[in-house]
Amino acid sequence: MQEVVLAIAGSGGDGVITAGDFITKSAARKGLYAFMLKSYGPQIRGGESSARIRVSAEPIYSQGDYVDVLAVFSWKDFKRFTDEIEVRENAVVLYDDADKTPLEAVPIPPEKKARFVGVPFKRLASEELKVPLAKNMVLLGVLARLLNLPIDALKDSVMQKFGRKRPEAAEVNIKAIDLGARWVEENLPEGIPYRLEAEGGEPKLVMTGNDALAFGAIHAGVKFYSGYPITPASPILEFLARELPRFGGAVIQTEDELAAAAMAIGASWAGARAMTASSGPGISLKQEAIGLAAMAEIPLVVVNVQRTGPSTGIPSKTEQADLFQAIGGTHGDAPRVVLAPADVEDNFQVAVEAFYLAEKYQLPVYILSDQFVAERSETVDEAVLFARERAIARKLPSEAELGEEYARYKLTEDGVSPMAVPGMKGGQHYISGLEHNEKGWPSSSGTLHQVMSEKRARKLPLIAEEAGFVRIYGDGDAELAVLAWGSSKGAVREAVERARKQGMKVKAIVPQLLFPVPARALDEALKGVERALVVELSFTAQFYRYLRAFYDGLPKETYSYARAGGNPLRVDEVLAAIAEHYGKKVEA
Amino acid sequence: MEKVKLTAKDYKTQIPIVWCPGCGDFGVLAAIQQAVADLQIPPEKLGVVSGIGCSSRIPGYINAYGFNSIHGRPLPIATGAKVANPELTMLVAGGDGDGYSIGTNHFVHAIRRNPDLTYIVMDNRIYGLTKGQVSPTTPTGDVTKTTPSGNPERPLNPLALALELGATYIAQGFSGNVKHLKELIKKGIAHKGFALINVLSPCVTFRGKQEYDYVRDHGVYLEDTDHDPSDWNAAHEVTQWMLTKNQVPLGILYQVEGRKTLADEIAEVQERARAKKVYRDVRELIEQFR
Numbered sequence: 001m002q003e004v005v006l007a008i009a010g011s012g013g014d015g016v017i018t019a020g021d022f023i024t025k026s027a028a029r030k031g032l033y034a035f036m037l038k039s040y041g042p043q044i045r046g047g048e049s050s051a052r053i054r055v056s057a058e059p060i061y062s063q064g065d066y067v068d069v070l071a072v073f074s075w076k077d078f079k080r081f082t083d084e085i086e087v088r089e090n091a092v093v094l095y096d097d098a099d100k101t102p103l104e105a106v107p108i109p110p111e112k113k114a115r116f117v118g119v120p121f122k123r124l125a126s127e128e129l130k131v132p133l134a135k136n137m138v139l140l141g142v143l144a145r146l147l148n149l150p151i152d153a154l155k156d157s158v159m160q161k162f163g164r165k166r167p168e169a170a171e172v173n174i175k176a177i178d179l180g181a182r183w184v185e186e187n188l189p190e191g192i193p194y195r196l197e198a199e200g201g202e203p204k205l206v207m208t209g210n211d212a213l214a215f216g217a218i219h220a221g222v223k224f225y226s227g228y229p230i231t232p233a234s235p236i237l238e239f240l241a242r243e244l245p246r247f248g249g250a251v252i253q254t255e256d257e258l259a260a261a262a263m264a265i266g267a268s269w270a271g272a273r274a275m276t277a278s279s280g281p282g283i284s285l286k287q288e289a290i291g292l293a294a295m296a297e298i299p300l301v302v303v304n305v306q307r308t309g310p311s312t313g314i315p316s317k318t319e320q321a322d323l324f325q326a327i328g329g330t331h332g333d334a335p336r337v338v339l340a341p342a343d344v345e346d347n348f349q350v351a352v353e354a355f356y357l358a359e360k361y362q363l364p365v366y367i368l369s370d371q372f373v374a375e376r377s378e379t380v381d382e383a384v385l386f387a388r389e390r391a392i393a394r395k396l397p398s399e400a401e402l403g404e405e406y407a408r409y410k411l412t413e414d415g416v417s418p419m420a421v422p423g424m425k426g427g428q429h430y431i432s433g434l435e436h437n438e439k440g441w442p443s444s445s446g447t448l449h450q451v452m453s454e455k456r457a458r459k460l461p462l463i464a465e466e467a468g469f470v471r472i473y474g475d476g477d478a479e480l481a482v483l484a485w486g487s488s489k490g491a492v493r494e495a496v497e498r499a500r501k502q503g504m505k506v507k508a509i510v511p512q513l514l515f516p517v518p519a520r521a522l523d524e525a526l527k528g529v530e531r532a533l534v535v536e537l538s539f540t541a542q543f544y545r546y547l548r549a550f551y552d553g554l555p556k557e558t559y560s561y562a563r564a565g566g567n568p569l570r571v572d573e574v575l576a577a578i579a580e581h582y583g584k585k586v587e588a
Numbered sequence: 589m590e591k592v593k594l595t596a597k598d599y600k601t602q603i604p605i606v607w608c609p610g611c612g613d614f615g616v617l618a619a620i621q622q623a624v625a626d627l628q629i630p631p632e633k634l635g636v637v638s639g640i641g642c643s644s645r646i647p648g649y650i651n652a653y654g655f656n657s658i659h660g661r662p663l664p665i666a667t668g669a670k671v672a673n674p675e676l677t678m679l680v681a682g683g684d685g686d687g688y689s690i691g692t693n694h695f696v697h698a699i700r701r702n703p704d705l706t707y708i709v710m711d712n713r714i715y716g717l718t719k720g721q722v723s724p725t726t727p728t729g730d731v732t733k734t735t736p737s738g739n740p741e742r743p744l745n746p747l748a749l750a751l752e753l754g755a756t757y758i759a760q761g762f763s764g765n766v767k768h769l770k771e772l773i774k775k776g777i778a779h780k781g782f783a784l785i786n787v788l789s790p791c792v793t794f795r796g797k798q799e800y801d802y803v804r805d806h807g808v809y810l811e812d813t814d815h816d817p818s819d820w821n822a823a824h825e826v827t828q829w830m831l832t833k834n835q836v837p838l839g840i841l842y843q844v845e846g847r848k849t850l851a852d853e854i855a856e857v858q859e860r861a862r863a864k865k866v867y868r869d870v871r872e873l874i875e876q877f878r
Contacts (some may be wrong), residue, residue: 020820029878109760138752177835203878205874205877205878206877207877211877215873215874218870218873219870219871219873223672224668224671224672225772226664226668242861243861243873244861245854245857245858245860245861246858246861246862246865246866246867247867247870248858250672250854250857250858252667252668252671252701254664254697255693255694255696255697256693258661258664258694258698259661259663259664259693260661260664261657262657262661262664262665262666262668262694263664263665263671264663264668265657265665265668266637266655266665266666266667266669266670266672267668267669267671267672268668268672269655269665269668269669270635270668270669270670270672270673270676271672271673272671273671273674274668274672288658289658289661292657292658296655382777382874382875385874386871420653420667421673422632422633422635422653422673422676423632423633423653423673423675423676424632425630425632426632427632427653428631428632428634428651428652428653428654429653429654430601430603430647430648430654430655430656431654431655431656432647432648432656432657433656433657433658434656441603441648442603442648442656572786
């Protein structure tokens with residue numbers, strides 16, 4: 001097999017996520033591709049948790065629709081994830097034989113014809129090692145031997161984590177891995193059908209989307225970050241709190257979301273590259289400040305790690321339903337930019353792009369990430385991270401422009417005016433959220449409001465023309481194009497690949513820049529396309545409706561596949577939608 | 589080249605002033621301009637951040653980097669700016685509605701964080717810009733447009749609140765005494781850390797000229813008493829004078845030096861973080877992902 005999808009379910013103390021992390025890390029060390037999705041119950045400690053890991057010799061873009069091998073520490077905990085974890089027909093299910101639930105009663109339907117294997121994870125850890133907590137490492141040994149995962153890389157990962165600081169923990173864990181592997185040799189010598197046959201390549205990195213975004217922000221020169229804790233955006237705050245001070249930057253955890261946005265605006269006004277992040281509920285609170293950044297033309301990067309809404313929604317689950325808020329939120333005609341990362345490494349690049357655009361055009365730039373693309377771990381190629389270089393700079397006034405006549409909001413062809421920064425002699429001026437003339441003086445003139453609205457809006461067509469913001473995957477002469485954004489890219493890209501293997505001429509078009517619409521690049525991408533299908537995780541099909549309203553180039557036949565978030569898109573549902581609209585039946 | 593001495597005139601701007609004739613804020617504006625001139629703060633090194641309200645128009649009238657922001661948020665905006673550029677002298681200005689109602693959360697946490705800002709609240713005990721509604725400092729019983737039968741609520745006591753929260757410079761001034769107010773502002777700017785200057789700045793339009801008389805009749809200058817501003821308990825007594833003695837304390841109620849500012853804390857955090865690990869290049873962050 002070239003790839004395997006496995007899932008581990010248990011309770012918080014079972015070390016499920018740790019086990020998943022080790023598998024992902026060891027795959028990366030071996031140069032394989034890996035993709036890990038974590039899922040938790042609402043309890044902070046001791047609740048249910050699951051890790052779903054896909055390992056492959058070839059590049060992968062999604063979580064994998066069906067699980068080949070499932071490991072369950074407790075059936076009670078697994079029950080919570082039946083909505084998310086569906087096993088493949090003939091899957092192998094390893095379960096801790098300490099759980100005496102009769103197999104007829106477990107939540108895996110008989111038609112799946114799963115092969116159940118009871119394994120004494122708990123007993124081996126408690127009796128042989130005297131460390132009951134090591135049962136997750138016993139499981140790792142079992143999985144490594146069964147699936148042909150790189151066992152040496154696995155041990156290297158354990159040594160990397162514990163070796164220096166806690167050598168005794170490293171020793172126990174390595175013993176546990178050996179114990180699990182030996183148990184397979186003694187009890188399952190014939191193995192299972194899901195054996196990974198893959199040669200690795202160059203070692204890869206493993207990171208989460210949130211970490212990639214925060215790293216990208218530091219790479220882009222962020223010097224000030226203010227944020228308020230919120231799921232699933234807090235890891236950005238935590239990463240920056242740890243790393244940004246080492247680069248001379250400051251991180252402030254604010255009293256509320258309003259202060260977080262306001263402080264970042266203040267820091268940017270004073271000349272620092274500044275960012276704030278949150279998720280839907282917090283972004284709702286930041287709206288007023290974002291309008292201020294638009295009106296006063298202050299560069300600002302705002303990250304929204306979308307979660308299921310409205311209101312508190314499902315804090316730990318993904319959705320793409322904050323698009324309308326991003327493009328239309330805050331009152332008035334407020335120019336802004338909306339960018340969206342489509343996978344983990346893209347978070348890094350989008351962070352760089354966000355600072356590039358915010359500083360160049362002096363406006364607020366949203367990064368619309370989401371829980372799926374932010375919290376999952378993925379293998380990343382180091383070279384890809386730094387592939388695109390951007391010169392990030394703010395337009396400052398020249399010596400001649402300073403002095404009595406300095407005009408902060410000077411009317412220019414591109415709408416961008418030289419921005420004097422506090423400390424700059426002769427650049428003193430007054431700014432506000434009030435409508436204003438070129439010098440920043442408040443005005444109630446409707447005529448001036450028209451002129452200044454035009455000035456601020458002049459930036460948008462230029463941003464839409466910036467190159468490199470639309471990705472295309474698939475056939476150049478596609479009959480059908482799938483339009484998707486953000487984390488939907490993964491399932492869409494794989495669905496397009498599978499459709500092509502079935503003889504369909506299709507491609508995926510994934511804009512990284514959502515607002516303003518990169519119309520020319522989309523026109524180019526849609527040239528010759530007969531039908532389009534817009535795919536997204538939004539119950540009201542926000543992306544579809546947005547494109548209908550803001551973009552004139554859609555083919556006459558444009559369809560929507562949209563559903564509520566919570567669970568990420570699956571390749572098979574996208575493939576079915578492609579097949580339906582392509583006009584051909586998919587061969588099973 | 590000989591340095592030209594800056595005078596209050598150098599801090600004036602051409603933007604037309606929109607305040608009503610007799611507004612207390614004129615006195616505050618004059619006091620600020622004289623204070624920064626006395627301290628010879630170059631206009632380009634001066635930041636003035638305000639929120640929304642009549643008094644929040646003040647940055648427009650001062651030759652500096654002025655930012656008339658959004659309602660209730662001048663403290664976080666000024667905090668961010670001060671962190672980004674610690675060399676700036678940062679004044680924060682606003683009214684009682686801005687600071688003690690919609691912005692109270694930031695007032696509380698700014699004191700806790702102790703950024704080196706001078707916060708001048710022009711307290712007129714009314715919402716003036718919106719034409720006369722009750723404010724968080726309007727006295728109980730007063731008739732306003734939104735309390736036609738008299739204000740049923742107790743006013744907030746910003747001096748007591750600031751003292752309780754650990755502010756290290758708390759003063760009260762009167763816009764009718766520019767000379768005295770100027771000194772409070774100068775000392776507030778010189779103070780290392782968060783300085784609160786509550787200024788009784790009457791709104792003649794919605795509260796009448798008698799507001800001036802009230803402060804003149806009931807004002808007690810603390811420097812004329814034996815009040816010791818370093819004595820927290822004594823300061824607490826003074827914050828209650830309006831209630832206990834129907835007196836308005838004017839001057840420095842409380843001041844202690846030596847508490848770490850936000851800038852000190854950030855510098856220490858940076859030092860501690862670097863003691864654990866130093867990167868020569870941003871790209872080295874990649875190591876943690878191997």
